[in-house]
Amino acid sequence: MARYNFKEAEARWQNVWRERGTFEVKTDPSRRKYYVLEMFPYPSGKLHVGHVRNYTMGDMVARYKRAQGFNVLHPMGWDAFGLPAENAAMASKVHPARWTDDNIATMRGQLEMMGLSYDWTREVATCHPDYYRHEQKMFLDFLKAGLAYRRESWVNWDPIENTVLANEQVIDGRGWRSGAVVEKRLLSQWFLRITHYADDLLDALKTLERWPERVRIMQENWIGRSEGARAFFGIKGRSERLEIFTTRPDTLYGASFCALSPNHPLAQELAKNNPALAEFIAECNRMGTSEVTLETAEKKGVDIGVKALHPLVPGWELPVYVANFVLMEYGTGAIFGCPAHDQRDLDFARKYGLPVKPVVLPPGEDPRTFAVGSEAYLGDGTIINSDFLDGLDVPAAKRRVIERLEASSAGQGTIAYRLRDWGVSRQRYWGCPIPVIHCRKCGIVPVPEKDLPVRLPDDVTFDKPGNPLDHHPTWKHVACPQCGGKALRETDTFDTFFESSWYFERFCSPRSDKPFERKDVDYWMPVDQYIGGIEHAVLHLLYSRFFNRALRDCGYLDVKEPFAGLFTQGMVCHETYRDADGQWLFPEEVRREGEGRLVDAKGRPVEVGRMEKMSKSKKNVVGLEAIVADFGADTARLYLLSDSPPERDLEWTDAGIEGAWRYVNRLYNLVTEPRIALAPAGAPLPNELAPNVDKARRAIHRAIAAVTDHIEKFRFNSAVARVRELTNALEEMGEGAGAAQVFRQGIEVAVRLIGPMMPHLAEELWQALGHATLLADERWPEADLSLTIEDTVTIAVQVNGKLRATIELPRDGERAAAEAAALAQPAVQRAIAGKPARKIIIVPNRIINVVV
């Protein structure tokens, strides 16, 4: 048995592809295009197996579509701005640019080693001025179009480091480096008006038929359109009114209190003369900014002593609280509480002894006895205790109460969104500078286009906390473009989601002076198949959809949705290991001793933990280099494709990769040392085939049909299984008339089918079969459908839904014959036990169910 020398072969074929420019493509409107894109990586250091799984799937699609004759664009680049580069700069004194470039070089080498069919001439790194200059121009256009604006918003503030922290850097309410209790602080920042497109982003989700349902649902919920009403409550003894938002105006008669956000203007004003309230607001502001912090915090409030006047019932006064669960960003920053029909309001009411009055009667309940205990009633029912609304159902009551509010100018129907505008300012160095200048006289002045790009200075230091751009000695000091006076540059940079919101368009014309050429974008966009992690289901994918709309409205392009097809793949997981001291161990530090017992290098026992997402902190990562050195890129690719369904998590095991390696060799030997002498290529079949040969021939065509279907549907694990079934069938086929021809046919088909999975091995075997062409340039095989259908079918026979026998019958036979054959089965007779059949259900060619 020969071993496949993957080391030599993989390098050789990678060279051939590179030298021939096999995967370099041009805009060519005479050809059908297909754009395959994997989410580009952040250059964090090294490629991990999770990246490779993603790119292997993309390569599978790219090579498959290429074989089908498409002009396939398959580019790769680097999402190169971001926080880790600055953390590295602080930790090990290396400049973010240097650190990023080094990482890119390492990771590019790793990608090349995997034999992925990228057009490397299109490589892009977002940290280069050639890239980010275009988004500075885009931002200026957004500003002109009113899509960018400036307002104050809250950030996490570390009072010891005097710096803004990312949510990730806040651990249990404390700064991750300083350990200081994090405060919230108001900062003036830039926002993009994504809410302007809320309805369009929501409605267009329906058109994204090739997106996973769950991603569409998540985006729909994220946008969170809800119809409701604004209502004005008077304030006793004051002239202004309190404007509240509610999605349940039908429960207005069940109100028992009003609550304001700690940042509501009225709360802020009253706090000036109310030390207890001021302290409560301060306490709220010490909490982090993340939604999970707010939502899981204990619900608290302070009665601020004023009385709100019910908009529909003269003289009805309600207490007003400031409460930590009311968000200033949603609705109006003020609510009314109806405890009987909202769980949070109920908890709050119980805590502060407020009345609970039911106004919606659940079906079947008696209005005289119905009461709400510890659980609010959220469903539909009949309105009670509500004056003119009594007797209506919930939707009707909503309409009626809104009519009444509008008639009396006490409110109106309105729509609220959960979606908030996108804050793009970051107080960091390693990002794209925001191209504006702050002038004391002229205010905010955009950087003139002739002065773009605003480049990041190289000479920065990270020894002081805070933004290095801000303490750079000269960079921010400029003359105002309008008045010529002394002015300051904006020192904030863009959120890195800015770069990833249009890179797929840059790939269409990566070397253009413009962001992209219209003719290229018109040809290549939209991305036909986008592949990435489910963790991007909302933010990146929603921002990109928005950004595309904003670019369209600024005249850049004419694309409705950037990603026509989306696939979200699962993560790669691995067991975790700890030594006797509880320290994490890398898998290569653990060895097997005896009956499944694991020990460390010193022979001490190792505790095996759960399968978890591979992460550096738990050391449950496998080195890509080691895998490729031991087994080759194709084996790794095969394993990644075959082990789990692509959307599900994959559990990396040594046994799994070894199994893939065995198959690689088996396939290699099947071709290089064939059991049956191969007929010459293209030799005609004899008129009569031996039955076993005919069976194999049918298996070949069924395999083509099945593998093609599985690839189309992203069931790569099943595609691999079907290829294995084919090679199993070929190995089992005996000699007979036509064996040499069919065996050759089968092998050639198998080699073509593995082309997108294991491209190096496929080229190697294609050559071994005597072909002078590249397999990468060959067309995908087509199944002869007449050969995929068998003459006989196996029909299951059930009695009362329980399988009792199977019968072999001619396809599409008579129902009566099938019924008779089924009833004739001894096992069926036994199960019927002489009882008359009440009903016999026959699903043709499939199943017969006798009901007795």
Next chain:
RNA sequence: GCCCCUGUGGCGGAAUGGUAGACGCGGCAGACUCAAAAUCUGUUGCUCGCAAGGGCGUGGGGGUUCAAGUCCCUCCAGGGGCACCA
């Protein structure tokens, strides 16, 4: 806390509402070998039975249906996201 997803043999998984366990990993038995590795052959859901043949079985409970891993309700467990990680 809220939104979304997942749950099938010892393990990864397969299965247009129609024969649960394809394909693979692992195990067991055998062949080859001085021996081991590699390779090959057979076998392998659990359970009762000498066998023939039964019974049970897709996280738990309930429902719809001639028929449920698949559809509905509910509970449990694990995972992803929650707006400054990318």
